[in-house]
Amino acid sequence: MEKSSDAPSRQSLKDFLEDYWDIIVGVSSVFMAFYFHKLGLGGLATLFAAIGIACLSLSVSEVAEILSSRLQEPYGSLVLTLSAVVVEIILLYIILLQAFTNPEVVETVKGGIISAVIVDMNVLLGIAVFLGGLKFSEQEHNKETSSTYTTILYVTGIALLVPSLLSEVNHRKETVFEASVLISLLLFFFYTIIIIFQTKTHTHFFKQTARSRIFRIKRKMAQKNLEEDDEEEDDYIFEKFTNFGLIATIFLFIGIIAMGAEIFATDGVRLAKEYGISAGISGLIIAIVAVSPEIMTAIKAAKNDEIQRVVNIAMGASTVSILLTVPILMGLAYMSGIRFELNFNPLEIGALILTIILAWKTTDDGHTNYFEGIAHLTFFVAFAIIAAYY
Secondary structure, three states: OHHHHHHHHHHHHHHHHHHHHHHHHHHHHHHHHHHHHHHOOHHHHHHHHHHHHHHHHHHHHHHHHHHHHOOOOOHHHHHHHHHHHHHHHHHHHHHHHHHHOOOOHHHHHHHHHHHHHHHHHHHHHHHHHHHHHHHHOOEEOOHHHHHHHHHHHHHHHHHHHHHHHHHHOOOOHHHHHHHHHHHHHHHHHHHHHHHHHHHHHOHHHHOOOHHHHHHHHHHHHHHHHHHHHHHHOOOOHHHHOOHHHHHHHHHHHHHHHHHHHHHHHHHHHHHHHHHOOOHHHHHHHHHHHHHHHHHHHHHHHHHOOOHHHHHHHHHHHHHHHHHOHHHHHHHHHHHHOOOOOOOOOHHHHHHHHHHHHHHHHHHOOOEEOHHHHHHHHHHHHHHHHHHHHO
């Protein structure tokens, strides 16, 4: 009798840990980061802060996914990308504040902005397309989505060239700064037009095609009864929250992430300087920590044959990472008394434009396969090698 009563208890504990492990590990890691920070153990503090940020960012992503599932596309993917970019902005801004004592971190922040796009468009898209291609051979999405996003990103990349070119031809720092402010305002204006285009006038550009929906439904027919049973047994507490409750939960998690980000910034910057880690690699580490929840969401979507969602997340997050992150960071830097210019180095601008061209070539026909995923991952590894030695 005792054994039979223990079995349901162990099962319920297992279910609880499966549902909430990210919150438990995330909160615990942030507290451990504070503990090691107080002891002066910067390496362990940075490691636990990174784990805490990644796990709680996954929690934010999962809560945002519940909220997005109650909305239609493109609103669902928009909620996911915005929630992820808020975490990215907080992380980059707290690192930027270290510029008062360590001016070199400005280059790390700029590297983080570009690296977020590199990771989204190559790691996230690459892994998801590769795994989805292995499972389904070929997956179909709305080619208007990738066409629109690559156009947006191409124009954005060219816009970011302006301050960089002015800096390369030895214009005065005041001129470069003024150009950076003007480009930031232009990017923000461009983003407002894109939001109207995406959510009001051309929503069909960002939705799955009817033909692909039929294929997806057919593939899932065999699992339909099993999925319905799983939904009935789902006791995930956030599923029961109202939309307002979900938004409040997201902000709560983001607040804890901000505390971890402060440790990650202070101890991480000191470690990077101590061990001579390049700004390019530092930017990649920041981007991977910030983007890791989106990667998990995209992998899950690809395995469910929802490649449209993958494209929306990867390209949508990349768009927001520049068009929203850059103007907001410029504004926050100005209010904080930090000089922040958009004079990215040739490697960053070159990698950004080449990434956009690669994404255009691999998605323009509305089909993806595992080879295209490998192509993106190979490009990323090549970029990481260059960034390490640049």
